[in-house]
Amino acid sequence: MENNIELVFCNYSEKDSVNHEDKNSELFILTPSKMTDNGFKRRFNVYHYNDSDLKKNPTHIGMVKVYNSNLDPMDHNVCEQIMRGVKKYKEQNRDFPFVSIGANLHFYYNLQDKFKNSDIAMRFLNKINDISNKQNRLEDIDLCYLNEKELFGKLVCKCKGELNVLNLINVATFSDSIGKLYPNSRNKWGRFFQAYIENEDKNDKDRLYLSLVYVKALYKDYNAQKYENSSSLIINLYQLLVDYIGNTEIEKTIIKIIGINKNDNNLKKALCLIDKIQEILSVSDIKNMHNLYQYTSVKSIPYLIRRNNHSLDNQLGSQQNYQETASLRFTNANQMNDPIEGKLLIEVFNLSDRDTDYKLSDFYISSATSVDDSLPLWKQYADEGKGVCLEYDSKYLQDLLADKDDAVSIYRECYIDIDPTKKIDDWSDVNIKVASWKKENENHIENIEHKIADYLNELNEYIQKLKESAETHQAKELTTLRIFLNAKIGYLFKRIDYSYEKEFRISLYRRDKPELITWNKDDEGAIKLYTYVFNDEEEKMLVKYTRVILGPRVNDIDYIAPYIKLCDQNINVETSRIKYR
Helix, strand or coil: CCCCEEEEECCHHHHHHCCCCCCCCEEEEEEECCCCECCEECEEEEEEECHHHCCCCCEEEEEEEEECCCCCCCCCEHHHHHHHHHHHHHHCCCCCCCEEEECCHHHHHHHHHHCCCCCHHHHHHHHCCEHHHCCCCHHHCCHHHCCCCCHHHHHHHHHCCCCCHHHHCCHHHHHHHHHHHCCCCCCHHHHHHHHHCCCCCCCCHHHHHHHHHHHHHHHHHHHHHCCCCCHHHHHHHHHHHHHCCCCHHHHHHHHHHHHHCHHHHHHHHHHHHHHHHHHHHECCCHHHCCCCEEEECHHHHHHHCCCCCHHHHHHHCCCCCCCCCCCCCEEEHHHCCCCCCCCHHHHHCCCCCCCCCCCCCCEEEEEEECCCCCHHHHHHHCHHHCCEEEEECHHHHHHHHHCCCCCEEEEECEEECCCCCCCCCCHHHCCEEECCCCCCCHHHHHHHHHHHHHHHHHHHHHHHHHHHCCCCCHHHHHHHHHHHHHHHHHHHEEEHHHHHHCEEEEEEECCCCHHHEEEEECCCCCEEEEECCECCCCCECCCCEEEEEECCCCCCHHHCHHHHHHHCCCCEEEECCCCCC
């Protein structure tokens, strides 16, 4: 017996207390989103759980846009209108008449991925009257809900009457689906790529998820068919690999496809080594992770430490705007303080940049250190000792890494004693140090350093083979390798001179969420890109600290400590033990 589909409309704060009336049903909760489309609030977040999930948080599927022909066009809060309509009709024991469409392909991708091998996804779409999967229904929804010039709109209109959007975003049925779009073509993969991927905006999340399904389905088909003339397909994959560096699923799948062709094995092995270097520098044991610290100026304190009672600040008329949550800010990896950062390995391996087009990094970085109360760090990063050193709350860091919606990682910085202008024959002869904590096992650290030397030796070998290759797309291979290396591990290597910093990089991947990137001008007029960690309600994640050390040149603790204690009584406030001359 198949489970019924139960729909509940409610506010986000009420979703965890929804009464699951039919224990045999699949419960879907729709909550109004704070996101706007051209000034209109018309998106609902969709959550799911069934009876076995009651003790867990509902699964966030994505967003849908809901439409009713009787909406007041002057009222921009469409969600409120829908909520009122649902409540009114429920009191009359009737279903509110509405149609809907997913906000993007991500919604359909998550839906089919959640309910593999079942018809729950399709029955849910029928329940919410999803117009993307029904013939002759596109006219039922306002044109502002579906832009035919955008990728999602183009695909929905193309699929109408021919195939199902769920099948197009499903790896198992993708090949057959594009076969129906191009029934008489021997090059369905190439034609689909040119029509719906190649020239689309790289920041479009729909392009990302369509590309993910494309490469997974291609690998399945490619592995079975062993394509003879695959050069153009490989070139397309190089483009996607560069476009989506940081998306693990796309990366690994493309590398597998490249490896099927023996002529591309050197590139595959080089890319795998870069991943191994990144992996060995990652901090994986987050439960036993030691303390990390952030040095900053005193003027940053009100932005990093704020009390949770925002309404009280408003009543008191605080001079600062405290309505925004205090949150950790991440800077684009291309815009770190030192302009040399991220380019050291490119110089060492002589992978010169011949591209004329600038490549924006999809990684955003926040720097931390394992050293507290350090004179060099006070001088360099905390206003010559007049600033503060903040100790991160360990539970906050664990929550940060455990966040499913944002790909956050923590890496050790690797310091190398080299002259970039000289060729390195054996990396085992190079002095290599990685950032560590005081009480960390020395043998463990030495093992990491030796493995990095081994990986760099192997990487150098494959780079040389690629340079000597006579392949027709050799230049494309080297360009792909350079961009991949620079994006994945470029910012994890510095000169040995900086090893005293014992730096750790908190890294956030942002290709799939460009709308969460903001910018600001610094004092010198440079425009810098920033982002934060958000939850599924587009709210910033609160940053938490357990200790604040005041710099050795802070004259009076009473100018700073009272504010910190006002915000959070649990934060310990101390003064530096260093005697600053």
